[in-house]
Amino acid sequence: MPEPLDRLINTLAGTGMTRFFRRLFDDFPDLLMKDLTVEEVGPGRTFKLGGRWVTNFGSDSFLGLDQDERLKAAVERGVRAWGTHNGSSRAFSSVEPNVRAERKIAEWLGAEAALIYPSVTLANIGALPGLVTRHDVLVADQYAHNSIDEGLKIAKAKGVRTAKFTHNDPAALEETLRALRPFRHAVVAVDGVYSMSGRLPPLAEFRKVAREFDGCLYVDDAHASAVLGECGRGTVREALGDYHNVLTIGSLSKGFSCLGGFVAGTQSAIDVLKLRSNPLIFGGPVPPPYLEAVCVALDILSSSEYPALRAKLDANVRALTEGAKRLGLAVMGGLVPIISVLIGTEEATLKAGKFLYERGYYVQSVVFPAVPHGAGVLRMQVNANHSASQIEGLLNTLSALKEAVTLPAASAAATLVAA
Ligand SMILES: Cc1ncc(COP(=O)(O)O)c(C=O)c1O
Numbered sequence: 001m002p003e004p005l006d007r008l009i010n011t012l013a014g015t016g017m018t019r020f021f022r023r024l025f026d027d028f029p030d031l032l033m034k035d036l037t038v039e040e041v042g043p044g045r046t047f048k049l050g051g052r053w054v055t056n057f058g059s060d061s062f063l064g065l066d067q068d069e070r071l072k073a074a075v076e077r078g079v080r081a082w083g084t085h086n087g088s089s090r091a092f093s094s095v096e097p098n099v100r101a102e103r104k105i106a107e108w109l110g111a112e113a114a115l116i117y118p119s120v121t122l123a124n125i126g127a128l129p130g131l132v133t134r135h136d137v138l139v140a141d142q143y144a145h146n147s148i149d150e151g152l153k154i155a156k157a158k159g160v161r162t163a164k165f166t167h168n169d170p171a172a173l174e175e176t177l178r179a180l181r182p183f184r185h186a187v188v189a190v191d192g193v194y195s196m197s198g199r200l201p202p203l204a205e206f207r208k209v210a211r212e213f214d215g216c217l218y219v220d221d222a223h224a225s226a227v228l229g230e231c232g233r234g235t236v237r238e239a240l241g242d243y244h245n246v247l248t249i250g251s252l253s254k255g256f257s258c259l260g261g262f263v264a265g266t267q268s269a270i271d272v273l274k275l276r277s278n279p280l281i282f283g284g285p286v287p288p289p290y291l292e293a294v295c296v297a298l299d300i301l302s303s304s305e306y307p308a309l310r311a312k313l314d315a316n317v318r319a320l321t322e323g324a325k326r327l328g329l330a331v332m333g334g335l336v337p338i339i340s341v342l343i344g345t346e347e348a349t350l351k352a353g354k355f356l357y358e359r360g361y362y363v364q365s366v367v368f369p370a371v372p373h374g375a376g377v378l379r380m381q382v383n384a385n386h387s388a389s390q391i392e393g394l395l396n397t398l399s400a401l402k403e404a405v406t407l408p409a410a411s412a413a414a415t416l417v418a419a
Contacts (some may be wrong), residue, residue: 003342017369024346024367025229031350033357033365039273042411045386047362054362055390057380062227063309064385065257065297074296078289086288090117090274097291104298105250105262109233111243113270116294118286120222120251120261121147122279124152127247127263128189128218130276134159135184140175141191141201143167145220148189148267167194167303170205177213192221192235192248193228196371198335207246218247223336226255227313232301252286258293261288313337313384317399320382323395327402332377339400340366340377342408349376359397 002010012018025032036050045064047056065071078097086095098116105114117123128151133139133394138155142164161180168174170407177186188210189199207217224234232255236248247269252260263273274280286294300306321334330342343349346367353365356378367376380394401407 020368024365028347028350031347031354033350033353044406045383046392049357049362052360053384054083054357054360055393057361057363057382057386057394059381059383060254061257062255062313062381062383063257064383065255065300067385068257068300070296070300071257071293074292075289078287078292081292082288083366084287084289086285088285089281089283090285094285095291097288097289097295098285101291101294101298102262104295106264108231108302109243109248109250109264109296110237110263110331111248111265111266113307114262114264115270115273115280116252116291117263117277117280118259118260118283119253120145120220120249121150122283123249123261123263123277124148124150124151124189124220126277126279127249127273128152128187129155129158129160130273130278131187131218131247132158132160133184137161137163137177137180137183137186138189139163139165139173139180139186141165141167143194144191145222148220149192151166151189168199168201169193170202170209173206174209174212174284177209181213184214186210186215187218188215189218189220192219193224193336195223195338196332196340196377198333200235200239200335203236203246207240211245218249219246220249222249222254222261223338225250225252226301226335227310231306232310233257248274252290252294252297256294256297258286258297259290260294309384313382316382316384316386319388319391320380320394323391324398325410327395327399328410329398329402330408330410337382338379339382340379342412343376343378345374345406346376348405349378352378352405355401355404356394356397359400361394361397363394 009030038047038049040048045056046053079395082095102114102116124147132155138160140152156162163176165176193200210217219236221234221236226232228235230239234250236246247265249262250262252258317337321339324331324341332340343352349365349367356363366379371377
């Protein structure tokens with residue numbers, strides 16, 4: 001007789017998403033590359049994946065800082081000074097590099113204070129429910145990141161009223177907040193940049209509407225951290241000129257190549273969040289070696305070296321985006337260093353990814369549910385340490401793909417992004 005746990009797992013294996021993925025694995029055992037192991041990392045953004053050396057166009061380490069000797073040295077220094085982990089929730093104590101990194105993040109942004117979480121996901125599922133009570137409402141853009149959605153679910157379970165509004169639409173936000181009245185305070189959560197469409201939210205209009213309804217803005221700027229705005233500060237200060245009535249969330253994992261996420265805002269907001277973010281109170285912090293590396297990454301972002309690093313990244317993004325458009329492909333994104341090419345069915349998308357991999361280029365085949373059914377994309381992440389010849393090689397291989405199979409017309413991208 002199977003144990004209840006085995007029967008539970010059996011039931012789950014036959015339902016919804018799990019069944020969908022199982023079928024994908026069964027139908028395309030040779031095409032799915034999700035279980036491949038990275039066996040070695042080489043120079044110049046190459047790695048050995050599933051036994052084959054390829055150029056990696058699937059890394060969020062946009063500035064290439066994961067291979068920077070100064071960050072590696074900082075991690076080593078951190079291990080020697082503090083050990084691998086300090087072993088305590090921040091509800092009890094914080095190591096000095098944690099406090100230093102938070103001070104430096106606030107200085108870099110020009111905000112009063114910052115609070116580091118172990119990831120942006122934990123920031124969103126900690127800070128969002130922490131910011132509201134049963135007398136308040138929490139609303140989010142319909143396309144905001146999944147972790148914002150999870151934050152809304154936790155808040156809802158605590159009795160907070162939550163809602164979604166039409167993507168990037170201030171009038172829809174106004175309508176949504178009006179329909180929720182009466183409430184005490186409102187928190188409006190959006191992404192700072194939508195990586196798939198390359199769209200920015202109308203932050204100034206959103207802030208105006210939020211203020212009219214006694215609400216504040218909560219901007220998840222994870223994709224923009226280190227790669228957009230002056231010194232890589234992201235989109236918020238560029239759009240608003242200040243941080244009044246806004247909490248800014250950033251990533252320490254992607255462009256920073258370290259680990260974690262942060263919330264920045266006023267000192268009093270940060271002080272309250274420390275007391276009301278369950279993942280911070282009941283979970284562990286970012287380990288000290290990574291906090292040392294965050295401090296070094298912040299020094300680089302604030303230095304005279306940064307504009308050259310950004311120029312290299314921006315030039316690479318331009319070269320790939322414009323090159324893919326010249327090929328007549330359906331190109332999406334290109335504002336942050338994530339460029340997607342629409343392929344179509346799940347099978348066609350997986351086959352296209354395999355085609356590139358077999359010719360020496362790794363990109364991510366993204367299929368439903370991350371994108372709409374039948375609208376799979378090849379997602380290419382461009383880094384500052386890709387060479388011009390690697391980008392040219394990828395474009396030549398995309399051109400060969402276009403010769404080999406029929407791909408959607410360039411105009412299809414606009415339809416999908418608008419959907
Ligand atoms: C907007 C946004 N928020 C949150 C996350 C999750 O970040 P983390 O990996 O730090 O949890 C991502 C990751 O892609 C993201 O793009």
